[in-house]
Structure formats: structure tokens, C-alpha cells
Amino acid sequence: xxxxxxxxxxxxxxxxxxxxxxxxxxxxxxxxxxxxxxxxxxxxxxxxxxxxxxxxxxxxxxxxxxxxxxxxxxxxxxxxxxxxxxxxxxxxxxxxxxxxxxxxxxxxxxxxxxxxxxxxxxxxxxxxxxxxxxxxxxxxxxxxxxxxxxxxxxxxxxxxxxxxxxxxxxxxxxxxxxxxxxxxxxxxxxxxxxxxxxxxxxxxxxxxxxxxxxxxxxxxxxxxxxxxxxxxxxxxxxxxxxxxxxxxxxxxxxx
Amino acid sequence: xxxxxxxxxxxxxxxxxxxxxxxxxxxxxxxxxxxxxxxxxxxxxxxxxxxxxxxxxxxxxxxxxxxxxxxxxxxxxxxxxxxxxxxxxxxxxxxxxxxxxxxxxxxxxxxxxxxxxxxxxxxxxxxxxxxxxxxxxxxxxxxxxxxxxxxxxxxxxxxxxxxxxxxxxxxxxxxxxxxxxxxxxxxxxxxxxxxxxxxxxxxxxxxxxx
Numbered sequence: 001x002x003x004x005x006x007x008x009x010x011x012x013x014x015x016x017x018x019x020x021x022x023x024x025x026x027x028x029x030x031x032x033x034x035x036x037x038x039x040x041x042x043x044x045x046x047x048x049x050x051x052x053x054x055x056x057x058x059x060x061x062x063x064x065x066x067x068x069x070x071x072x073x074x075x076x077x078x079x080x081x082x083x084x085x086x087x088x089x090x091x092x093x094x095x096x097x098x099x100x101x102x103x104x105x106x107x108x109x110x111x112x113x114x115x116x117x118x119x120x121x122x123x124x125x126x127x128x129x130x131x132x133x134x135x136x137x138x139x140x141x142x143x144x145x146x147x148x149x150x151x152x153x154x155x156x157x158x159x160x161x162x163x164x165x166x167x168x169x170x171x172x173x174x175x176x177x178x179x180x181x182x183x184x185x186x187x188x189x190x191x192x193x194x195x196x197x198x199x200x201x202x203x204x205x206x207x208x209x210x211x212x213x214x215x216x217x218x219x220x221x222x223x224x225x226x227x228x229x230x231x232x233x234x235x236x237x238x239x240x241x242x243x244x245x246x247x248x249x250x251x252x253x254x255x
Numbered sequence: 256x257x258x259x260x261x262x263x264x265x266x267x268x269x270x271x272x273x274x275x276x277x278x279x280x281x282x283x284x285x286x287x288x289x290x291x292x293x294x295x296x297x298x299x300x301x302x303x304x305x306x307x308x309x310x311x312x313x314x315x316x317x318x319x320x321x322x323x324x325x326x327x328x329x330x331x332x333x334x335x336x337x338x339x340x341x342x343x344x345x346x347x348x349x350x351x352x353x354x355x356x357x358x359x360x361x362x363x364x365x366x367x368x369x370x371x372x373x374x375x376x377x378x379x380x381x382x383x384x385x386x387x388x389x390x391x392x393x394x395x396x397x398x399x400x401x402x403x404x405x406x407x408x409x410x411x412x413x414x415x416x417x418x419x420x421x422x423x424x425x426x427x428x429x430x431x432x433x434x435x436x437x438x439x440x441x442x443x444x445x446x447x448x449x450x451x452x453x454x455x456x457x458x459x460x461x462x463x464x465x
Contacts, residue, residue, distance in 0.1 A: 012345050013370035058370045100367060103421050107355060108347035110419045114410045115325040121313075121411065122323045122331050124270065188381060226383075 014062030015101040017044065022098070029098060032091055034073060038066040069094060142223035142232050150232050154196040154205055171203055176211035184221065184236055192223070192232035261285060261295045262302070269299075275318025275408065316407035317414060349375045350384060350406070354418055357401035358388050364400070376400065384409065 011017040021040050022029055045059055072090035089095075115121045184190055195208055212234065215221040222237045264285060269276050278296065282289040296319055300312040303321075310321040323331050342350075349372055352364050364372050379385040388401040402415070412418060 012348060013368055015369040056370065062369065097367075097369070101369065104348055104352045104355065104367060106422050107351035107419070108344065110422075111351055111354075111410055112342065112347055115328070117322070117409045117411065118336060119332075120325045120328045122334075122336055123320050 012105075013056075014059050015098060016105070017041065017059070018062070018094075019098055019102055019105075029095060032095070034066060034070045034091065038063070038070060041066060065094070142225050146225065146232065147223060150192055151205075151209055154193060154209075155202070171207040173207055173210050173214060176207050177214055180208075180211055180215060180234070181220070184234065188235065189224075190234040192234060195234070261287070261291070262298050265292065265295045266299055269312065269319050270321060272318075272320075275315045275320040277318040280318075313411055314413035315411055316404040320408075322411070343375075345370075345372075345375050346378060350379055350402075353379070353385050353400050354402050354406065354415065355421060357415075358391075358399040359401075360391055360397040360399055362397060 011020065018037065018041065021027075021037055022032065025036070025040075027033060027037065042063060045063060048059075069090045117123065180190075180195065183195070192212075195212070196205055212221070212223075215234075216223060219237050221234050224233045224235050225231070226233075265281055268281055268284060278289055278292045281296075282292045285292070296312065302308075303311045309327060310323055313320055313322050315322075345368075348368060349364060352367050353359055353376075356363070356367075361372060361376060364376070376385060380387075382405075383403050384406045385400050386403045388399045390396040391399050406412075407414065
């Protein structure tokens with residue numbers, strides 16, 4: 001048996017892996033030797049586990065179905081006398097799925113090979129505004145009024161606590177900025193109102209809002225809207241590396 | 256009949272529009288029949304091709320737009336307009352499935368791909384390539400997904416019908432040399448669920464031949 005060069009973890013799921021094995025072995029897709037392919041499939045799963053790769057549940061499910069198919073093929077067929085139609089090959093379902101999957105895999109390749117806008121072909125219009133101040137068009141920048149009405153919405157959302165709690169709490173804009181940056185790090189965008197979730201305290205809201213404004217002033221985020229009165233999104237305005245994203249007290253006028 | 260002076264006018268309109276400009280819109284602006292606009296667009300398109308211009312007129316997302324020729328891509332990228340649009344294979348696969356099979360639910364996508372696709376769908380939605388079309392009227396009311404006009408613009412497609420036809424068996428069957436490219440093209444119509452029907456009827460002779 002030849003040695004397989006398989007890039008583990010490179011497979012988009014069990015169907016992809018099975019197709020790969022079928023091609024590699026030059027098997028006839030309509031007559032898949034289930035025992036042989038199952039053995040190879042399990043071998044790869046083993047390797048993945050040895051390498052501590054996370055074997056997703058889907059791969060195990062497929063292994064189970066393969067074994068199931070094999071067991072059905074081993075069972076003697078019950079031939080009914082008047083049954084005109086033959087029992088479907090236990091592999092038929094798998095074959096259908098594989099062919100179907102192959103089709104979309106090809107279609108994906110087809111899409112990939114097309115000239116893509118702003119990569120291979122360019123149109124005249126710049127869809128996303130630059131980081132400069134007064135850019136207009138495309139993804140609209142949020143106006144001051146939109147921002148204020150959004151803030152008003154936040155204020156009207158949560159009920160003010162009924163009791164009066166005298167508590168000296170130091171809310172720091174700097175801290176809040178870092179919180180926002182932290183949240184932004186894993187994401188491409190955040191929804192404005194999500195940042196106010198569970199902040200019913202007026203001071204909390206104000207500090208968060210100030211933190212956002214600071215970030216905009218420092219050109220680290222932008223408020224964007226893709227339609228008028230639509231959701232307000234916070235987006236990083238430039239690709240910022242984590243090191244650059246640290247903000248110290250002294251870089252602001254606040255303490 | 257193409258009125259000659261309409262050609263530069265339409266050219267100017269398409270050039271200045273910030274989105275792909277629809278023929279209806281042009282017809283309204285210049286106050287001629289829509290059919291006349293198509294004739295003008297055709298002339299314009301031919302002019303771009305024959306005169307060796309750097310741009311070509313492309314029908315995208317139901318409208319018309321000038322785009323730079325792909326062979327100049329390398330130089331144009333130096334303008335710094337390029338968006339780092341890296342597609343993972345998973346994303347492309349999912350996008351293809353949504354494009355060809357829409358309206359489609361997430362479980363249907365996952366059945367076709369054999370893997371969980373939630374995060375991929377989310378990413379595609381964030382990139383405005385896939386959108387929620389509504390909810391399917393079956394128990395659980397799953398969301399149904401489809402592609403956006405941005406999807407068409409990104410891949411330079413006039414509409415969904417102009418998606419390339421799905422190849423049936425590709426290399427898996429090519430070894431046996433049974434499918435000629437012409438027949439594969441004719442048999443498949445790329446709209447929605449027709450695809451699977453076409454495939455099944457075609458697949459049968461092969462299966463029963465074993």
C-alpha cells in the first residue's frame with residue numbers, strides 16, 4: 001500500500017476526506033469498497049487523535065455511518081417475491097451525498113477563480129471610506145444626531161434603580177476603553193447598543209459613551225451605519241496590532 | 256436603432272453612478288425606451304472591447320458598471336484599494352451552496368457539507384455576502400438564507416441565473432470519460448432545487464448499470 005501524504009486538518013469535514021480517499025485510491029464512486037475505505041478513514045482519524053488534533057464529532061459520525069453501511073451490506077437480503085424494485089444499495093445515500101458535495105466543492109472553486117471586485121477588477125467607486133475625517137458615501141458615517149438618539153435609546157432602556165445607593169465608585173474612562181478594545185480584538189465589528197447591555201446605571205452608560213468618543217477621537221474606531229437610522233456599528237478604523245492597542249492613562253486627559 | 260449621441264451620454268451616466276446602474280434608470284433619465292438603452296449599452300460594451308480600453312462594461316447585480324480589466328489587476332492593486340478578502344475553503348463552499356440552493360436553511364447546508372456551518376454563515380453575513388431571507392414555515396421556523404447583491408457585485412455576476420452551471424461529476428467521472436462538457440452544460444439548470452432533480456434523473460443509468 002502506498003504511503004499517503006495527507007494534510008491533516010486540511011479537510012472540510014468527513015465528506016471532503018472521503019472524496020479525497022476515493023480519488024487517491026482511484027475507487028469507483030458507484031462501487032466503493034466500504035471495508036477498505038473505512039479502514040483508511042479510521043486510520044486517519046487515529047492519526048488525528050495522536051496528533052491531538054481536535055477530531056470533530058462529524059468525523060466520528062461518518063465513521064459510524066460507514067460501519068453501519070458495511071454491516072447492512074453483510075446482512076442477507078430479504079427477497080420479497082413480488083417486490084419489483086430492488087432494495088437500494090446501502091451505499092446509495094452516501095454516494096449521493098458525496099456527489100452532491102463534490103458538485104458544490106467544484107462550484108466553490110469556480111467562484112474562487114472568478115475575477116473578484118477590488119481584488120482583480122476594480123470599479124470607480126470607493127465603497128469604504130478612508131480613515132480621513134470628512135469622507136462621505138458608501139458605508140455611511142454616523143451623524144452626531146444619530147449618535148445622540150442612540151444614546152437616548154440606551155438611557156430609556158433600563159429602569160433606574162429604585163433605591164439610592166451611595167457608593168463611591170471610580171469609573172475610569174481608560175479602563176472602559178480597554179474593555180471595548182478587548183471586545184473589539186476578536187471581532188470585526190461591535191454593535192453600539194451591545195456595549196451598553198446590562199448597564200442600567202447612568203454613570204456607567206456615560207463612561208462607556210465617553211470611552212467610545214475617545215476612541216473615535218484617537219481614530220481607533222469608527223461609528224458606521226449601513227443604512228439611515230440603521231444599527232450603529234463600531235469598527236476598528238485601521239488594522240491595529242494588539243501591542244498598539246494598549247492605552248495608558250497618560251495618553252488621555254482623564255485619570 | 257442606436258442614436259449615436261446617446262452612447263457617450265450613457266457612458267457618462269454609468270461612469271458617474273456609484274452603484275451598478277440599471278437600464279430602467281438610464282431609460283428614465285435620458286427618456287428613451289428601455290430597449291433602446293440596451294442597444295446603447297451593447298454598443299458601449301463593444302466599443303470598450305474593440306478600442307482596447309482599460310475598462311470594460313459589465314452587467315452586475317442587475318445593473319451596469321465599468322470595471323478595470325483583470326489583466327491590469329497587479330498594477331491596480333498598487334493603488335491600495337485592494338481589500339484583503341481571503342476566503343477560506345469552508346467559506347467558499349458554504350457560499351456556493353447558498354448561492355445555488357437558496358433559499359436554504361442552515362441544517363440543509365450542514366447536511367450538504369457534512370459539518371457544522373454556523374460560524375461560517377455568520378462570517379459570510381458579516382461580509383454582507385449572505386443574508387437572512389426569512390423563516391421557513393416548518394416546525395422550529397429555521398432561518399432561510401440567500402445571497403446579497405454584494406455577492407453578485409463581488410463575483411461580477413449579472414444575476415443568480417448567470418452563475419456558472421454546476422458540473423455534475425467532475426474528475427470523479429472524468430476518468431471513465433463518459434461526460435462530455437456540452438451535455439453537462441445543457442442538462443443542468445442552475446435555479447434552486449431543480450439541480451437535484453436533474454442530477455437524479457441523470458444518475459440512474461449509471462447506477463443501474465452496475
